[in-house]
Amino acid sequence: MSRRVLVTGGASGLGLALANAFLARGDSVLVADLADTRPDSVPAGVDYVRLDVRSQQDWDAALAHVRDTWGGLDVLVNNAGVATGGRIDVESIADWERVLDVNLLGVVRGCQTFTPLLKEQRSGHIVNTASLAGLIHGPGMSSYNAAKAGVVALSETLGFELAPWNIHVSAVCPAFFKTNLHQSLQGKDTAMEETAVKLITKASMTADEVAEIVLKGIDRHKRIILTDRIGHQAYWAKRLARPAYNLVATNAGKRLARKART
Template sequence: MTSAPPGPRRALVTGGASGLGRALVAGMLERGARVLACDLAEERPADLPAGADYLTLDVRRQQDWDAALAWVREAWGGLDLLVNNAGIAAGGRIDVEAMADWERIVEVNLLGVARGCHTMTPLLKEQRSGHIVNVASLAGLVHAPAMSSYNATKAGVVALSETLGFELRPWGIDVSVVCPAFFRTNLHSSFAGKDTAMQEAGTKLITTASASAEDVAAVVLDGIEKRKPVILTDRVGRQAYFGKRFARPLYDRLMHGQAARLARRVGHDPEEYLP
């Protein structure tokens, strides 16, 4: 494992003005880091933790990423930690969700992460040190029905992270992927699209979750310190992940059952098709 260079850690966090991003920013500041929080707002958000710098960054825009690279070079002379956290929620049955919704979520959740890695990697290679942390989801590892677009983007982030973990290690660069289950955040506010039934179900799961963004951030920060390649943040996530790997028949039955319940909700009896 590589170690961070001496002095306060220099961290850039996308989606840093709300939800898990803001909780990570606050936690990093408490641990003595210098933090650049990036988000969509043109002006610094009023509730951004004191001590954090702020930069407008839309992860879909390469010119914004170029500006962020210039900022960290000029202000800090480098970067120790890149946290690709920005993302949106989406979900829907494959025959209901519009292709425009697919394009929107791929552009943010997958290509936004890829742009961040693409832009900052040359700087980290120059330094021969650094740590990239990509926030995916348990949905990147465990693929429930009626969430194909979201699952696909988060699985893509998992694959990207594993690939870069091998690819960048010779330069002393570590890569981690974060895979949290549902927790209380404002992610549901980004829902948009045609499958409103699935969005309502997703909103309920998010707003009634027992864990808070701060709870998840604390686990993530510990995982970052330990340079874990995969950071699972809760017991449910670990059970689902390892259940899929080591008890696949049980996992399949659970997913078939979930799909059957979904089908009944929309008036279709699936019994004759179940294994």
């Protein structure tokens, strides 16, 4: 059965890969992104609206578009996000405010805006793009980790809260994969950002591969969608082998400290 799907941040990266994957299944897809006019990257057969996830006015306009065009929504994908990172004594409060406003409150706004519609329908699926950083909290990434952990906590909370209306909620938690996310880096901690750029650009998985795994997780109504072997290993190591997990993370902190002193 064809679904009606809204994907934020859908003009590039994982959002675009998800939009293409939904479209390939025969779903109706609405991409939302920051450009005022439809980007060339958005495929034919997909509708487009401008949406800044920091703007409630833009969210209200997206809801009106969905109601007027489709009369309802089956899948809301809160995917828009920015990259950030930095040691606690280097990264600015302005960078903290930016990442929390986009990566966490942007998801909250989407959930708040569309939940009344999904409750009216007594059906729907909210998919929130978090990160493995929402589950595994390595050094030098406190703002990003905190924002993504907030997305995971929000998703788990809403999964229980909205279940009586037959509304499912999933948190997507990929590790590093090839994407353009590093282009949104603009913080003060250049040492940390150099590491992040290397991890993203040298990753082996593509956004298309991650998107296919995400859709399978949505089909199964999984609450946490892990997308790669490294993510599974790190997640279960933290839960079942905490001393080993602590050792790896502590050593990562030591390497970051040495790099900062050079």
